[in-house]
Amino acid sequence: MSEKKEPEIQDENAIIMERRSKLQEIRARGVAFPNHFRPADYSQDLHDLYDNEIKENLEKKGVIASIAGRMMLKRVMGKASFATIQDKQGKIQLYVARDLINSETNPELYSHFKKWDLGDILGAKGRVFKTNTNELTIEVTEIILLTKSIRPLPEKFHGLSDQETKYRQRYVDLIVNEDTRDTFLKRSKIMSGIRTFMQEHEFLEVETPMLHPIPGGATARPFKTHHNALDMEMYLRIAPELYLKRLVVGGFDRVFEINRNFRNEGLSVRHNPEFTMMEFYAAYTEYNWLMEFTESCIRYVAELVVGSTKVNYQGKEIDFGKSFDRLTMVEAILKYSDKYNETDLLDLDFVKNALDKKGHTLPGKAGLGAYQLALFEEEAEEHLWDPTYIIDYPIEVSPLARASDTNPDITERFELFIAGREIANGFSELNDAEDQAVRFKAQVEAKESGDEEAMYYDADFIRALEYGLPPTGGCGIGIDRLVMLVTDSPSIRDVLLFPHMRAE
RNA sequence: GCGGUGUUAGCUCAGCUGGUAGAGCACCGGACUUUUAAUCCGAUGGUCGCGAGUUCGAUCCUCGCACACCGUACCA
Numbered sequence: 250m251s252e253k254k255e256p257e258i259q260d261e262n263a264i265i266m267e268r269r270s271k272l273q274e275i276r277a278r279g280v281a282f283p284n285h286f287r288p289a290d291y292s293q294d295l296h297d298l299y300d301n302e303i304k305e306n307l308e309k310k311g312v313i314a315s316i317a318g319r320m321m322l323k324r325v326m327g328k329a330s331f332a333t334i335q336d337k338q339g340k341i342q343l344y345v346a347r348d349l350i351n352s353e354t355n356p357e358l359y360s361h362f363k364k365w366d367l368g369d370i371l372g373a374k375g376r377v378f379k380t381n382t383n384e385l386t387i388e389v390t391e392i393i394l395l396t397k398s399i400r401p402l403p404e405k406f407h408g409l410s411d412q413e414t415k416y417r418q419r420y421v422d423l424i425v426n427e428d429t430r431d432t433f434l435k436r437s438k439i440m441s442g443i444r445t446f447m448q449e450h451e452f453l454e455v456e457t458p459m460l461h462p463i464p465g466g467a468t469a470r471p472f473k474t475h476h477n478a479l480d481m482e483m484y485l486r487i488a489p490e491l492y493l494k495r496l497v498v499g500g501f502d503r504v505f506e507i508n509r510n511f512r513n514e515g516l517s518v519r520h521n522p523e524f525t526m527m528e529f530y531a532a533y534t535e536y537n538w539l540m541e542f543t544e545s546c547i548r549y550v551a552e553l554v555v556g557s558t559k560v561n562y563q564g565k566e567i568d569f570g571k572s573f574d575r576l577t578m579v580e581a582i583l584k585y586s587d588k589y590n591e592t593d594l595l596d597l598d599f600v601k602n603a604l605d606k607k608g609h610t611l612p613g614k615a616g617l618g619a620y621q622l623a624l625f626e627e628e629a630e631e632h633l634w635d636p637t638y639i640i641d642y643p644i645e646v647s648p649l650a651r652a653s654d655t656n657p658d659i660t661e662r663f664e665l666f667i668a669g670r671e672i673a674n675g676f677s678e679l680n681d682a683e684d685q686a687v688r689f690k691a692q693v694e695a696k697e698s699g700d701e702e703a704m705y706y707d708a709d710f711i712r713a714l715e716y717g718l719p720p721t722g723g724c725g726i727g728i729d730r731l732v733m734l735v736t737d738s739p740s741i742r743d744v745l746l747f748p749h750m751r752a753e
Numbered sequence: 754g755c756g757g758u759g760u761u762a763g764c765u766c767a768g769c770u771g772g773u774a775g776a777g778c779a780c781c782g783g784a785c786u787u788u789u790a791a792u793c794c795g796a797u798g799g800u801c802g803c804g805a806g807u808u809c810g811a812u813c814c815u816c817g818c819a820c821a822c823c824g825u826a827c828c829a
Contacts, residue, residue: 263798264763264780322790329786346786367779380787404764404778406790411764413821425764469828514828515754524829664829671829702828727829740822751820 264401271364272397286372286393288317293338295377296385304379314387315374316341317395319424322405325363331386334371335424342386343373349390358392367405368398368424416748432736435554436744439732440507442553443527446546452503452529457492459485459509465710466490466649468702469512472522485511490649490723493530494678495713497721505529507728518740519670522749525728534722535651535677536661540638543665543673543724544573547636547731554735562668562734565634573636573665578621581629581639600624614698618643618658633666642676648688648704650676665726667734675724682714 261269275281295314299307318336329346347359365371375389403409408425415422415429422429444454462481464471466488476483489506496504507527514520531538551558551569558570576584579594593599600620604610607627611619621643633639642662644652650660662676679685689706696703732744742748 262763262780267780324788324791325785326788326791327785329788331788331791333789342789344787348786380789382787382789384787384789386787401763401779404790406778407765409764411821413760414764416821467829510829512828515826517825517828518823520828526829674829725829730829753820 262401265399268366268397268399268401271366272399275394275397282396283393284395286315286317286395288315288336288372290314290316291338292316292318292334292336292341295341295387296339299377299385302379304383307377307379310377312377313374314377315372315391316387317372318370319398320365320367320369320371321402323365323367328359330362332371334373342380342384343375343389343392344378344380344386345373345389345392349375349388350392361394362392365394366398366401368400368402369394370396370398413750416742417750417753419746432732432738432744433746435736436732438554439550439728439735442550443507443546443728446549447505447527447529450503450542452505452531453501455493455496455501455504455506456508457489457496457506459511461486463705463707465704465707466492467510467512468648468704470514470701472511472513487512488526488725489528490725491707491710493528494718494721494723495710497530497532498713498716498718502532502719503530516749518742519730519733521729521741521745524741526725527728528723528725530678530721530723532719532721535720536640536663536675536722539675539677539722539724540573540575540640540663540665543675543726544636546726547672550731551735560735560737562737563739565668567635567667567734569636573638575638575640575663577641578625578629578639578643581633581637582621582625584629585632586628594621594624614695616643616645618645622646630666630671631669634668636665636667636672638663638665647676648692649679649685651679651681652684670730671727672730672734673724673726675722678718678721678723680714680718680720682711685714686711 272281295316299312302310316334316336318334320332321335321340322333324331328348329344332343332345333340334343345359345362350358350362352358372393372395373387373389374391375387378386378388380386403421403425409415409422415426419429423433447454460474460476460483462483464484464487466486467490469487471484471487474483474485475481488510489508493504493506505527507525509523510526511523513522516522531542534542548558548569551560558568560567560569579591582589582594583591589603595617597617597620600617604620604623604627609623609627611623625639640663641653641659642650642664644650644658644660647660647662650662653659653661660676663674664671665673679688689704689711692704693706696705729741729744732738733741736744738744
């Protein structure tokens with residue numbers, strides 16, 4: 250492009266107008282967005298190296314450093330100034346004195362610097378020293394404005410606290426809130442920690458389709474979309490389960506996938522329409538093994554990220570160090586409510602009646618298992634603060650799980666609850682193709698009688714099982730919720746970089 | 754979906770039984786060569802979320818709408 254455009258400075262905040270006009274002056278002097286400065290150092294590295302150095306020793310060493318980052322604080326005292334620069338590691342102070350930076354080629358540099366704004370991105374180079382108050386500082390001999398910032402940052406002391414702005418403009422939140430940066434650094438650490446853990450246990454990381462012709466592997470309402478070239482309906486996946494089990498059929502005995510699931514359901518403090526799950530499958534294991542394994546994976550992550558198996562969540566401690574409790578659904582109901590006894594809970598009419606009283610109704614053909622589950626959710630779920638496995642789920646709510654060898658009404662299935670919410674769900678996989686076909690048919694019937702979340706019949710999955718799925722255990726861990734626990738975040742939106750919001 | 758609460762300067766927040774708004778920081782001008790949320794002096798900045806109604810007069814009362822947060826429902 251040839252001519253510099255006139256900026257539109259109508260209808261804007263006075264601060265933005267002021268900054269645009271400063272940018273115009275910068276453009277007039279030459280390249281406004283120079284890209285030739287290369288920092289050699291980062292703030293925290295310098296602190297690590299020299300914070301403990303005595304002032305005089307540091308003088309003798311004569312260390313030269315160069316850094317780049319955003320100017321977060323600025324204190325001009327006439328012919329010398331201090332500025333605080335923030336880079337990816339943290340912050341470091343600059344000492345900028347007129348007589349040290351002005352030169353024959355650039356006699357006005359200091360007066361330009363005085364006009365630079367908080368939020369501008371700078372590069373600076375100079376000797377590392379300590380001030381009279383012993384703060385590690387770079388005595389700047391070269392300084393350059395790399396990126397002019399047009400928009401003012403939130404206030405330097407109170408920062409940004411408006412939830413909506415934090416979510417909608419995460420970039421601003423990340424600039425000014427160290428807590429937010431820390432949460433997402435931890436999230437990244439959790440992801441890589443889980444990968445390390447899985448790889449150390451000989452799991453193979455795989456990727457399976459996000460676009461499914463038949464949504465399966467969970468009971469949930471899917472997002473629907475359309476593929477133009479194939480002219481077919483497709484669904485964003487609600488779970489990778491059926492594909493991962495096909496891979497175990499294929500001979501990949503241990504696989505895992507960390508990726509998004511999409512469910513077209515409500516939003517809440519623990520629900521986002523797309524969320525991250527790790528699902529893993531291990532041939533020749535069963536649900537007791539899965540529970541041990543899941544437990545040690547979570548313990549590993551907590552220790553890696555927090556440095557301890559004890560985590561503070563919303564003012565209360567969660568201890569991942571001790572062995573996780575195991576309760577059956579009925580035991581859990583009895584533990585947290587004295588309104589029932591064990592015989593009552595095995596009686597369909599009783600449980601149904603108990604739920605009716607709570608104003609909770611289920612579709613007509615729901616059986617004892619479904620009612621027990623609903624009652625468990627009403628009475629016990631929210632109380633399960635310490636990590637607890639609820640085991641032996643009813644078969645009617647577990648269409649993909651292997652039935653118990655001794656009790657055909659229950660499955661070898663568990664869900665893990667921590668801080669009153671579900672974190673993981675696993676079971677010994679149903680590997681009897683004929684049984685699976687029957688269970689799919691029951692799901693289809695439920696769907697036809699109005700259960701929107703019931704599963705579809707997946708004929709290719711049945712075909713895969715007919716080739717033979719080894720006895721296998723499989724489990725899914727809700728990563729966002731795990732991150733919430735480890736980062737002490739009250740809302741799932743706090744652990745998603747860009748949570749979904751209505752259009753502004 | 755439903756219910757509650759909220760929306761005032763760029764940011765963080767005051768305020769008003771209805772008489773058209775304030776502070777701190779930021780920004781602008783000035784002083785200041787080791788500051789630490791620098792300090793000191795001075796100035797600027799707002800269709801009080803949007804629309805309608807009541808009223809002589811609405812940021813404030815009423816209704817509607819938008820968005821957010823919390824709870825609840827569905828769900829992980």
